[in-house]
Amino acid sequence: VIEIGTPDRSIITTCAYCGVGCSFKAEMRGDEVVRMVPWKSGKANRGHSCVKGRFAYGYAAHKDRILKPMVRETIHDPWQETTWEQALDFAARRLRAIQDKHGRQSIGVITSSRCTNEETYLVQKLTRAVFGNNNTDTCARVCHSPTGYGLGQTFGTSAGTQDFDSVEQADVVVVIGANPTDGHPVFASRLKKRLRKGAKLIVIDPRRIDLVQSPHVRAAHHLALRPGTNVAVVTALAHVIVTEGLMNEKFIRERCDWDEFQDYAEFVSDPRHAPEAVEALTGVPAAEIRAAARLYAGGGNGAIYYGLGVTEHSQGSTTVIGIANLAMLTGNIGRPGVGVNPLRGQNNVQGSCDMGSFPHELPGYRHVKNDSAREMFESLWGVKIDPEPGLRIPNMLDAAVEGSFKGLYCQGEDILQSDPDTKHVAAGLAAMDCVIVHDLFLNETANYAHVFLPGSSFLEKDGTFTNAERRINRVRRVMAPKNGFADWQITQMLANAMGAGWSYDHPSQIMAEIAATTPSFAGVSYDLLDREGSVQWPCNDAHPLGTPLMHTDGFMRGRGKFIRTEYVATDEKTGPRFPLLLTTGRILSQYNVGAQTRRTANVVWHPEDVLEIHPHDAELRGVKQGDWVRLASRAGETTLRATLTERVSPGVVYTTFHHPQTQANVITTDFSDWATNCPEYKVTAVQVALSNGP
Numbered sequence: 001v002i003e004i005g006t007p008d009r010s011i012i013t014t015c016a017y018c019g020v021g022c023s024f025k026a027e028m029r030g031d032e033v034v035r036m037v038p039w040k041s042g043k044a045n046r047g048h049s050c051v052k053g054r055f056a057y058g059y060a061a062h063k064d065r066i067l068k069p070m071v072r073e074t075i076h077d078p079w080q081e082t083t084w085e086q087a088l089d090f091a092a093r094r095l096r097a098i099q100d101k102h103g104r105q106s107i108g109v110i111t112s113s114r115c116t117n118e119e120t121y122l123v124q125k126l127t128r129a130v131f132g133n134n135n136t137d138t139c140a141r142v143c144h145s146p147t148g149y150g151l152g153q154t155f156g157t158s159a160g161t162q163d164f165d166s167v168e169q170a171d172v173v174v175v176i177g178a179n180p181t182d183g184h185p186v187f188a189s190r191l192k193k194r195l196r197k198g199a200k201l202i203v204i205d206p207r208r209i210d211l212v213q214s215p216h217v218r219a220a221h222h223l224a225l226r227p228g229t230n231v232a233v234v235t236a237l238a239h240v241i242v243t244e245g246l247m248n249e250k251f252i253r254e255r256c257d258w259d260e261f262q263d264y265a266e267f268v269s270d271p272r273h274a275p276e277a278v279e280a281l282t283g284v285p286a287a288e289i290r291a292a293a294r295l296y297a298g299g300g301n302g303a304i305y306y307g308l309g310v311t312e313h314s315q316g317s318t319t320v321i322g323i324a325n326l327a328m329l330t331g332n333i334g335r336p337g338v339g340v341n342p343l344r345g346q347n348n349v350q351g352s353c354d355m356g357s358f359p360h361e362l363p364g365y366r367h368v369k370n371d372s373a374r375e376m377f378e379s380l381w382g383v384k385i386d387p388e389p390g391l392r393i394p395n396m397l398d399a400a401v402e403g404s405f406k407g408l409y410c411q412g413e414d415i416l417q418s419d420p421d422t423k424h425v426a427a428g429l430a431a432m433d434c435v436i437v438h439d440l441f442l443n444e445t446a447n448y449a450h451v452f453l454p455g456s457s458f459l460e461k462d463g464t465f466t467n468a469e470r471r472i473n474r475v476r477r478v479m480a481p482k483n484g485f486a487d488w489q490i491t492q493m494l495a496n497a498m499g500a501g502w503s504y505d506h507p508s509q510i511m512a513e514i515a516a517t518t519p520s521f522a523g524v525s526y527d528l529l530d531r532e533g534s535v536q537w538p539c540n541d542a543h544p545l546g547t548p549l550m551h552t553d554g555f556m557r558g559r560g561k562f563i564r565t566e567y568v569a570t571d572e573k574t575g576p577r578f579p580l581l582l583t584t585g586r587i588l589s590q591y592n593v594g595a596q597t598r599r600t601a602n603v604v605w606h607p608e609d610v611l612e613i614h615p616h617d618a619e620l621r622g623v624k625q626g627d628w629v630r631l632a633s634r635a636g637e638t639t640l641r642a643t644l645t646e647r648v649s650p651g652v653v654y655t656t657f658h659h660p661q662t663q664a665n666v667i668t669t670d671f672s673d674w675a676t677n678c679p680e681y682k683v684t685a686v687q688v689a690l691s692n693g694p
């Protein structure tokens, strides 16, 4: 029994975890949260929530929070508490000294998709207007950057096409590389409700996730593909649709580029893309691919939902393009019940990308080479903006190891735990002269930091998050920042310590600047959000109350663009030394690297990460249920307990990455998506052997 006090007031705000973006009433007594109650009028969640969001307030008050700024000369010295003024002065002097010695491009920023839109906008402004370069990147790099590329190329914008309500009109739902039950639980409930009413489900995933067969839901088809063969499966689906004449020619003629379609049709019609031709490669029976293609193309409204099992591959961008091709081929775009919907892992992945936190894009997805966009920001900010794209996260780390990149401001992101190939990340961080970590806790990256700036939790600041359906939700301050300042204020203080002269008094002023500079946000204001609860961008003169469905009359780019999707095998290959393929995912009660959820009541439900292994593979290695095993790849090794399960196929093993002691990213390698450098987290060749424990 949990004893709770009686609240004296409540404030509506937004969950800080996944891309569903549930609205909550934070019930308060004095300056303490008594409980979080899902808000019935929240348009993304309609009164529902999951176990993560309900207990999220626990980490805000956790004893591990650092509340005072700290500095140290070298990473071998002990931390010294100091004042905000001295810490920011120390950071600013070091960054300036680095630029004086190594040049303008020698410093940069990594920000987080857990930050608000307003914070993210300020961080990219800090980089472009104060640092004088475009070396700004976001953790969206390591999750959904291929969505940005793939949907941008085919449809003209990097965003999910539907609202969550749309699933209630779907007849066929395709879930690819996502596990909504664990990753996006409130959306999963709505999806399951629709499936119970008769919609058909196709799951494309190496693992037999809960949706494949649970008490009330059963997938019509489970394409249990071999990790790394997404492109071959998606192209085989298109092959069936084109060669069996199942495409929607009227839609293609009216909405897409016909010449490009013909080129694509010729490509996918080649017999080498037939399901029978790729059966041995993908491990999926040809008959299953044919049946799934016929169902998606002919079963009524077809909706595709996908996750990181699509993007975190060396061909992540190609698979996103392939998914967009499928939707255009069948006319499943531009009306309720259809569409292409990336399920965003973090609460503000969409907003982080919208706000210009990639090194090649200004806010609103305008390339830094775009003269008119650059000139608009230059005149507003009174600076010159570098027309050359900056460094991506892996480029920053490579340049650090090589000696040309020396200073990093890392806001809300633990790159040492969350980025691949931990040894390389550590080498990059160790080679820098100034690493500034701005976070709630002393995370793993902070081991390599010279300045620690304590962050504020989502309960302590105003702002907005944009969820997976482009819905801009208000985040409201329910208590004073325990560290003294909200995160947007800290970024402003750092900018001013470097001579910027910014004077924002409230995040609503930052949103006003976003609206003035970013066409898809032109109509957004805090007044509107308070009045409507939330709106979906584009929100402007043409759509003053937002846009639930995109591409209804035409694509953002004009005509939809078909692009060939040639399968290229990953370089990460199994062999005698590393005979199994490791893939990774999440569990319901935990969130990402667990920095927050491990500091809430949720920790009791998932105290450790385990390795799922098929009983056949376990028997070959003499491994029994609960045994310790050593998991090794060419990048590194770790030790964890084995769980024997047929959820994974023979030849495939699986783990989560919520606990630092698991060190899952010691195992993952440095291969990445060809277009965006999104790491190939989902395919690592490994060996598993019985172990005595850590």
Ligand code: SF4
Pocket (backbone or CB within 6 Å): 015, 016, 017, 018, 019, 020, 021, 022, 045, 049, 050, 051, 052, 053, 054, 184, 185, 186, 187
């Ligand atoms: Fe909603 Fe996601 Fe938060 Fe759960 S974690 S409450 S589904 S936003």
